[in-house]
Amino acid sequence: METKKFWTYENKLLTLLFFVWGFVFVDRLALNFLFPFMTEELGLTNTHIGIIVSAFSLTWACSGWFGGLLSDKIGKKKNILMISVLLFSVCSLLTGVANGFLMLIIFRMLMGVTEGPVFPVAQSLLSVASSPHRRGFNMGLFQSSSTALLASFLGPIIIVALANTFGWRPTFFLTIIPGLILFFLIWKVVKEPVELTLKDEKPEEKVPLSLVLRNKNVVVSVFVAIFTVTWYLNINTFTPLYLVDKGISPTNMSFIMAALGLGGVLWGFGVPAISDKIGRKPTMIIFSFITAVAPLGFIFLGTSQMALLMIAAFIGNVGVGTMVLSMSNMPSESVPAKYVATAVGFIMAIGELVGGVGITALAGMAADKYGLVAPMWIAIVSTILCGFLAFLYYETAPIKINKQKLPQVTPTNTEI
Template sequence: MQDRYRENETVLFGQEHRRREPESSGGRSLRYEDKMVMILTAAGGVAALDAQAVFYLMPFIATDFALGSSQIGMIGSAVLVGWAIGGLLMARASDRLGKRKPFLVAAFACFALLSGLSAAAMGFATLLIARILIGLAEGPVIPIKQAIVMVESTPSRRGFNMGIVQNFGAQLLGTLVGPIILIAVAQNAGWRWAFLVAGIPGLIIALLILRFIREPAIAAQAAPSPPSENGQSQRNGAHAWRHLLGNRNLVLCTLIALAAVAWFFVMLTFLPLYLIRNLQFSSSQMSLVMSLIGVAGVISAVIVPAISDRHGRRTAIMIFSAIGAIAPLGALYAGANPWVIGATLLIGCLMLGTFPLIMATVPQESVQPADAATATGLVIAVAQLGGGAIGPILAGWLADRIGDDTPLMLAAGLALIATGIAPFVRETKPPHRHDCAPTHPE
């Protein structure tokens, strides 16, 4: 059956953009926007599964390689470091060249192949190098796929689409289903095969993107930046970075993301230990309680961005950042009842739904379209290096000197810091009545 197309003219970022949407002869087929969201959501889940595989497989790896605690920590942070660097550099290259799709296809193909390098690692050094390389390959995934979603989404559902694409698949596959699959493979076939299982779907995603995702019509050449004082484009060289770093929303979102990512990784690192050592939970009780983080991530990926589409980005960020303090405070003050602590963790970790807003939606709505991927890459790079790598180190240092409850107090404080910064973010939600894109606040 041949598809016929109807031309749908929309206005995005203040520019006319003609979109071709398929319509089957028998009725309305799946819109390209919906298909794009489905594919890129699955892509996020596959990338998260591969990035987090080393955490789930570490008990097996540490035994085989006789790794010490410091070596385990270095391997765990290797992907974050590579992710931050690769994301920023490749996002900027994508913006400069005005191309999205080739970078995204290459990212998934590369990390799928590099998973074989992890599986073939013969010791600490080779595994460390493999994980850094995988981080470099996966880094561009979020900035570039979100730049695609930004352009291709109907403005009135842009926040919802970006939230689903960034968090839903990542939490569902990477946090909920991933551990079950990978640990089962490791127990039955070995951790090396588990790395391959985590990586092979990347090739499938690369093929799906190559076949079904189109190159966005709005790219670098379609949206020239205003000239600087000497007449050069602000996107060139140092002018581009000064322009981005002078953007109020971008700076504020970076600070919020720094606090939010630190909140998450501090809890992820120290909450399991606190539940077992201080509250005397069994391993199974701890595992059940911690799994609710993934449940909260899946739920929040839907409701928080949807709320931002109706009531504004700033409002959603403020409310759910404040709610984030409930998770660590519940562990500290709700007693030793797993059900009560699980409930506070489920509610508090709805803060995860703000991550797509502060890392992608607001930054990209605040800059020119040609700088969209760089904006997200910059926020993620600072958040991953500062919050993901330094946050747990600081929390551990405080715990050694003050007490075991200090990391969780720090996590609560970080959520409140994010809440305190959020009111200063300029609203970027597009007005529904015109269904058009917002201006770009500086």
């Protein structure tokens, strides 16, 4: 009997892209963990912080859309990925030389430009290389667990420890090291896809966006994405500042943020798995409301209740699982395969632009006017709104409904 090799190209690519995407989010969230060390020296207000995070989201969303289109048009996906990894690592290093708000926002906007193409390019590489029966598993591991484990769980512990030891500027300087290692590994491991479409699928057609938006679940997911991105960025941006301002030490803050990340490792797979058993819609409703546990715990638990704060953070990060459902699973199950890229791409872009750019900037202004508790309440309201919006979905889980009976996006049969 022939023994199957584990270290196939598919597994090599999955492992490499797991670390690439995770490191992208380490770079993205590192600034949030280091804000408590930077604000006084650079004279940053909460409004400045909200604008910096929003500006990054703006360039990230635009370059992600453009980078994906460019890679499809000219090919050379490997080269685009290599260049993106190298440039965003350089931009992360440059963050360490910023001397004020203006320089910091320029460097972070440049980082957004260079990081944006990584996800669509990596996703397309992994899709082509994946076995048909493993595509869902591969994409879930790549998209959710990598960021939760590397950026949200290990990130705050390591980054805050480095900042306590060396200072925040050298911490940014050190981020170029893993970037250079990943650049080299991409060059050695990644193969340029010979075929730009999956072997068992026809080439995707260009789909009018107006046709995709005739599907009810896609429209609901657009609004849910706005509030899930708002929740995610408010929690990850302002919680470190809020906890330190509340009297918690930077080290203990890093442990609470790590508990948040550890929850994300579990819930990133756990919530979609639960939805396979009880349905997508009830899972979205239940866990959207549970997501409010984290910011509520941060507000009402005392600084000495570390264990409870970490438990609240762990439980309250179920939102990463509902994010996977609303931005990937439900849209992809609601429309025919040839419409999925258009639907998911539009949902993610609007979520970043409105939730990441607009509302997060307003959250920073609210923090200056009403205190750092304001972004916590914004996160709470966002999760509650997601829960109520989830009632508008129609069910798509295979266990609950026959796929042949799902509403299809055609001119004569659409779900409005």
